Structure formats: C-alpha cells, structure tokens
Amino acid sequence: MIDRITLYRAPTAEADVDTIAGWLRERTDHEVDVRDRFLDVHRHDGLAERFAEARVLDPYDRETGNSMLGVVRYEERALENPERAGGVLYDGVELQRALNDALPDGERDLSHLHVAVLDRAIGTWGDHDGRWHKRVNVLGQPALVSVPGLYEAPAKPEAYYQEKQRHALLSGDAPPREVLENEVEGEFLIADDPRTTEALKGYVLQALDYVETGEPFCEDERCRLYNAHRQPELIEAQLREPEFCARHAERYEV
Template identity: 35%
Template sequence: MKISKIFLYDEPAVSQIQLDRLAVFLNKTFSIPVEIRDSILKFSKKDTAEKIAACRIFNLRKPYERHNPNTDEIIFEEANFENTSKTENIIMYDGFEIQKVLTELIPENERKLESFHIFFTNKLTCTYDYNDYRYHGRALIGANPSIVSTTGIIEAPAKPREYYLELMSSYAQGINVESIKQKYKGTYLEYNDTRLSRIIEGYLLQAIFYLEIGDAFCDKMECRLFNAHWQKDLMYSQLENRKLCEKHLLILNRLNEHNNK
C-alpha cells in the first residue's frame, strides 16, 4: 500500500462517529496502524477561524469566491473550536478550501504520501459542479487529507421522493408534519443516529481506495464503494449488504498482500 499509517481527527460535537471502533475497523481491514487524535482545530487561533469563515459560500450558483468574513463569523468559528454543541442552522462551506486550511495545520513532517490524514467535521462541505453549475453538499472530500462531513452524510444523499411529496402536500394542507417524519423514520439518517459510525466505514473505504487505486467508487450497489445518491441506497450498501463486491475484495486482498511483504 502507498499509505503506511492513518490518522483520524475527531469531531467532538458528534459522538456517534465513534473513532475507536472506526480505528479498529480500519486496522482490521488494512492491517496498518491507525492513530486517533483530537480535533485538529482544538487549539487553533483567530487566524485559523478567519480562514475557515472565509470558506463560506453564499451563492450556490457561483463557483467559489473568497468570502470576506465579518467579526461575528470569525467569533462563531473560534467558539466552535472549543464548543461541542451542534448548530441546527446549516452553513455551507467550500470543501476544497477548508481542506487547504486544515492541511496547513498538519505538522510538516507528517505531510507526506505515506501518512493518511482524515478529518471529521459536522460542517457541511460542498463542492461546485461544472456539470450543472451549482454547489452540492458532499459527505466526503477525497485526497490526502480527506474530510468526512457528518452533516454531508445526513444531508447530501436524498431522502425518499415520497417523503418530500408528502411533506409538501401536508405543508399545503396544514397537516402536522411530525406524523410524516414519523412514518418515514428509519428510511433515512437523522442527526444523532446511532448507525452513523457504520455508514462512515464505507466513506473511509472510498477515501482509501481513492488514494490507493485512483478510484473511490463502484457502480454496484452490492459494494461499500457504491456512490449513493439516495439515503435508501446508502443504507442498503453500508448497513444491509455491508460487503465489498468481488472485484474490490480482490483488490483489497492484493493491497494487503503487498502490506505483509
């Protein structure tokens, strides 16, 4: 394998990530050492807060333009470094810009190909897509370092179409939307969902396959590398099926053979 050690950086606001069990999972799957670390932003200062605030996006239809943050936005980011409470209002950030800011925080002697750094965040990371000229929420920002956005996992793959339709018609008719949410409960991930950690395993596999073979995704839904656009498919690949397809299992075995030599 190209990588020889994995570093996982915590997002203290989301206890359902369960870094300990993810470290065991990765170590079992790839038989390379995994180190768990605190959030890389934990002891960060105002200048980092300013850089992160500058990654905010306001117009989904336009590619990234550096935002000039105001004092409140900088204070908000700074408070987030210490504060572990989750904000309900979802702020969108350019994922590649945040990636640049976080990369600068990695100790220089660890910024190398063999050391794979994975940051967890509850910020919604987004990337601009030139196919439809708009930003989309992303669960995973690949490359090294990678970012796994827990809010992206919950918000980016779509909920069932019927759910939206019922929600819209009940809004129009003034029906209590809670009953609709209750009806579809379990068919999509929610905040504080205990299944989050197992879902994250799939995104970690995608991040590592991307680094090792240059391709993160599989077109088979019966594979943990499946790039799910619907919550239902995400749950099928990661919770129900929980396996790699035959082809990717072979690749995994080859990567591991290489390791043990």
C-alpha cells in the same frame, strides 16, 4: 504508499471514530490511530478566517467567503464550542486546503493519511449544473468526512421533504424523527441516527482506497466504496450485505 492512518474524532456528532478505526485495522495492514477533534489538535490563529473564506453564500454562486468581523467571530466561537456550529455549508475543497495547511510539516506526506471526521456540512461546486452539492466526503490529504453530509447529501424520498415542509407550516418547526420515520415511506438516515457509525465506515475506507489506488469510487451499488447519490443507495452500499463487490472483497474483506 500509506504507512499510517490517523482518524480524528467528532465529539459533537453521533460517530464512534474509535469503532471505525478498529474496523479499518481488521481490513488493512496499516497502522491506524485515533486523535481528538482535528480542529483542536491542529488549531492555528488563522483557521477561523479560513473557515469564513470557505463559506458558501449562495447555492448558485461559485464565489465563497465572508470576511466580515462578525462572521469571523462566529467561526472563532464555533472552533471553541463546536456544539454551537451549524447551518453553514463550506466549500469542501477550500476547507481541505485550510486543514492541510494546519498539519505539521512532517505529517503532510501521503505516507501518513489524515481523515478528519467533521461536524460541519461540506460541498463541492458542480460545473455541470452551476450549483453547490453537499458531500459526505472530500478525498485527499487530509480527507474530510462530514457527519451532517451523511444525512443531508444523498437525496431522501420526495415524501420526506413534503412532510417536513407540511409540519413546518403547521408548527413552525421541523418534525421529530419519529414523525418522519412513521409517516414517510422509504429508507433514509436522519440526524443522530444510531446507524451513523456503521455507515461512515465505508466513507472512511473510500479515503484510504483513493490515495492508494487513485480510483475515487466503485461503480457497484452493493459495495462500500460506491458513491451513493440517494439515501436508499447509501443504505444498500453501507448497511447491507455484501460489504464489498468481488473486486474489493479480495482487497478488504476479512
């Protein structure tokens, strides 16, 4: 049984973890506290190597990791200066193991759930199709919630990718947010979206619900505990009323 939940800030991301913690306090009886960035609070000397080992090298190759000195040095710099990290996908399960090892011995028990909000992209391997899939969260201890995953994991409308490619061919760079929002029909979140904090609330709650009930997600697309595979589904589940299906409203609605 969970007694305490600790959330960790992601200072380089558009995510107000303190606001998420306040929302969680209103919906649970647990003690909820907030700490600074997980990778600062629980840093240890071998963490850069563990990040290097968790790197996804090929979207269609199950094997991960690059322990070359230059890669480890990159990970060391990224730990010190998180604003310099980016463009790398990590095995979320392997990363979770590394961060679990970084927790103090007295805090690994599931009575104290840790939820690390990260500015890194994480994924899991799909045995069904033989490739890596980006994820918003990886449930367990600690639970990982990826802010980049919120924008990148659920699929956007096809027109988004076509417009992005067209703009890149013409200008050699990604189009500004305003171009995508004005020229692509459909609803989706993109990097630094002002709706980020609101959308992340449900993904943090999924971490708590999983540890308490053993049920990973809800099947109702209108519930915050639903695992959205497309951006319109994410918008529906996280940003529109009702917040919860009837079953989870009984548990979590204020």
